[in-house]
Amino acid sequence: MIDKLEIHHLRILDALYKFGKLSAAAERLGVSQQAISLQLKKLRVLLHDPLFVRTGHGMAATPYAKVIEPHIHQVLAGISAIPLPDALAPDRIERTLAICATDYTQQVIVGPLIRDLRSAAPKVKIIVSGIEVHHLTQKMQQGEIDLTFTSDGYVPVGLVSEPLFVEQYRCVAADAAMLAGGVMALDRLVGYDFIITSPGIGSFKGSADAWFERQGLRRNVVMSAPSFFMALDYLKQSTMIGFIPTRLLPCDGLFDIPLEKYPPGYEVVAAYHPSANNDPFLRWLLGRVRLLLPA
Known part of the structure; x- marks a missing residue:
């Protein structure tokens, strides 16, 4: 039944992974909670698994849903990285990219990304700063920081996080x-x-x-x-x-x-302010990050 999955199914699963609540997933996708619930029922039939079960705090992923989570994210990242005609030309983009990262993610993620950007987007200037513990959400809202790479536990409330991999x-x-x-x-x-x-x-x-x-x-x-x-x-x-x-x-x-x-281990994530969610360059950039990640 995997071949019957559609892109909107993957986006619904992605939203449920991120927020763990039908209402929050519906708000993110701009649809009604009833629509999300209906599609989740269809997904349960297609994949022969409950996928998400109710808890006292929302919806929790089943063991099978956790297994397929990185595959869902990988497919969506690949789709996001597909360029449209004249929509995004990284080699012509001129902007400053401000990245906040731990020492670990600077070496594992930011280093290879910078090397890649010097070739793929040479007009992009990059500022890298150490991990921010305080006021990170505010600084991202004000545009002082575009993106942060850190562990899941260090992402403040108010930011969107996307899992990249689990470190051991x-x-x-x-x-x-x-x-x-x-x-x-x-x-x-x-x-x-x-x-x-x-x-x-x-x-x-x-x-x-x-x-x-x-x-x-x-x-x-x-x-x-x-x-x-x-x-x-x-x-x-x-x-x-x-x-x-x-x-x-x-x-x-x-x-x-x-x-x-x-x-x-712990989950390594990319996090950004919700206002940047539709930034085509940021979507392209996160697609490049996933392609550059070590196996």
Whole structure:
């Protein structure tokens, strides 16, 4: 039944992924809530799955809906990237693009994007700034920042976010002796001192702490670094251990410590102000970003 899917079906799924509510999805697409509900019923029949189920906070994606989510986004991104005759000529566009990004997304996303833009849109000037924690929505509304690349948890209320990929963690340290014994058990792991990364505002509470608590364990965080790159440098000069995104590894001077299990990864997203949703250059740009992402 996949061949019976239409573009408007994909846009409805995309809106439900983003907002998790029929009313918000209807508002985004400019249709009635009843129309969204009717199309969702048709999609459930076509795909033989409930897709979204009601919860106390809206609509939650089913396991199958989560599996197909990146495929839906990829198809829509490909459609958005299709140029229309004389509608968009990137090589002739003259504008300034202001990007706000974490150190990690600057290396993984912004670096390859800049290299691509120098060829595809050479008249576009680019400003890259570190991640904004405060007033990001206001700055985007005022046009000071066009686009931000960050993790899903750092997107303020009022911005539109589009998932790009899910990043996973690895555990690294400078002490090769930690490799002795093969795969390290978690109860042994928490005996070491940890460094965490907390951009913007320093904190000794990291994203993995709740995961450790669910294992019945508590780790000892002794340092908070402002970026993953500084965390890598501090790890090289100490006996601490830390969780680092896989796309920043391997790293000279650090060893990958195999664990029996790892904390869940995080979703990397592109976010922008709703007023920029119909910006043809921005839509083209996000299409290029997805094409440039590493596998």
